[in-house]
Amino acid sequence: MSWTWLHRFASPPYVYALATRLTPWFAWPATLLIVGGLYGGLVLAPPDYQQGDGFRIIYVHAPSAWMSLMVYTTMAAAAAVGLIWRIKVAHAVAASCAPIGASFTFAALVTGALWGEPMWGTYWEWDPRLTSELVLLFLYLGYMGLRAGIEDTQRADRASALLAVVGVVNVPIIHYSVTWWNSLHQAPSVMRLAKPTMPPAMLVPLLMMLLGFTLYFVAVLLVRLRGEVLGRERAASWIREVLSA
Amino acid sequence: MRTFLDMGGYAAFVWPSYAVTLAVVVLNVMWARRALARSRAAARRRLSARLETA
Numbered sequence: 001m002s003w004t005w006l007h008r009f010a011s012p013p014y015v016y017a018l019a020t021r022l023t024p025w026f027a028w029p030a031t032l033l034i035v036g037g038l039y040g041g042l043v044l045a046p047p048d049y050q051q052g053d054g055f056r057i058i059y060v061h062a063p064s065a066w067m068s069l070m071v072y073t074t075m076a077a078a079a080a081v082g083l084i085w086r087i088k089v090a091h092a093v094a095a096s097c098a099p100i101g102a103s104f105t106f107a108a109l110v111t112g113a114l115w116g117e118p119m120w121g122t123y124w125e126w127d128p129r130l131t132s133e134l135v136l137l138f139l140y141l142g143y144m145g146l147r148a149g150i151e152d153t154q155r156a157d158r159a160s161a162l163l164a165v166v167g168v169v170n171v172p173i174i175h176y177s178v179t180w181w182n183s184l185h186q187a188p189s190v191m192r193l194a195k196p197t198m199p200p201a202m203l204v205p206l207l208m209m210l211l212g213f214t215l216y217f218v219a220v221l222l223v224r225l226r227g228e229v230l231g232r233e234r235a236a237s238w239i240r241e242v243l244s245a
Numbered sequence: 246m247r248t249f250l251d252m253g254g255y256a257a258f259v260w261p262s263y264a265v266t267l268a269v270v271v272l273n274v275m276w277a278r279r280a281l282a283r284s285r286a287a288a289r290r291r292l293s294a295r296l297e298t299a
Contacts, residue, residue: 034270038263042249042263043249047253052253052254052255053252053253053254053259054252054253054255054258054259056255057258057259057262060262060263060265060266061266063266064266064269099273099276100273100277103272103273106269107265107266107269110261110262110265111262111265111266114258114259114261114262115258115262117258118255216270220273220274220277223274223277223280223281224277224280226281227280227281227283227284227285228284230281230284230287230288231284231288240292243285243288243289243292
């Protein structure tokens with residue numbers, strides 16, 4: 001099998017045009033899934049037998065937490081590709097991920113605190129899951145700060161990529177923290193190999209939100225990626241065509 | 246409607262959670278669009294500067 005088709009994805013004009021074309025195909029399904037998931041989660045799902053209507057925070061908390069980890073993993077993978085094969089577009093993907101991931105990590109922490117107070121009696125605890133998620137926020141902020149501090153884009157790409165790749169060890173720590181340590185945080189009820197522990201009326205809206213947020217991430221990433229790719233190009237003639245369009 | 250907004254007594258926790266998350270969702274779209282618009286403007290400036298010096 002030939003891998004030459006892959007090379008197109010390292011070509012800035014190809015990626016720019018592809019990103020432009022693909023964005024609506026992710027944005028619209030994402031919107032429909034999120035609106036449907038919100039309706040299902042807030043209106044159709046029955047209250048939890050223990051947590052009442054308070055459990056509905058899960059429909060924004062779990063997707064935010066999922067985003068925080070999925071976006072970081074994407075960022076680290078793109079950074080690694082950029083480092084190993086010196087592909088500018090890969091660095092542009094990594095740089096595009098950071099602000100998205102940071103903001104959803106923030107949302108995961110805030111919604112977690114708002115869930116923790118009524119259920120555990122505290123907004124915050126230095127618990128393994130909560131602490132490692134806070135470390136993730138600092139990794140994102142460190143990555144963005146490092147980029148902002150280096151003027152030369154190529155050097156910023158390489159230095160921040162190294163940080164992103166090293167920081168990826170935190171991802172499995174967050175994921176398994178509730179299993180490895182005795183945590184306040186509840187154990188996974190969806191992302192597990194055995195059958196999920198939720199009835200379908202609760203589970204379906206959650207899966208819609210998780211998928212909706214994932215597609216939304218791709219859409220936002222593609223918009224950001226175009227800006228990042230454009231910023232890395234100097235003399236290319238394709239830029240004129242893109243700007244006149 | 247009242248009972249829906251009351252969220253079984255958890256309104257003070259449920260609604261702020263939704264507000265924060267949806268704000269992050271909307272802000273990310275706005276930030277991404279603004280970042281792209283800025284890159285395009287910067288590229289346009291570079292392009293015209295190149296034409297003047299050429």
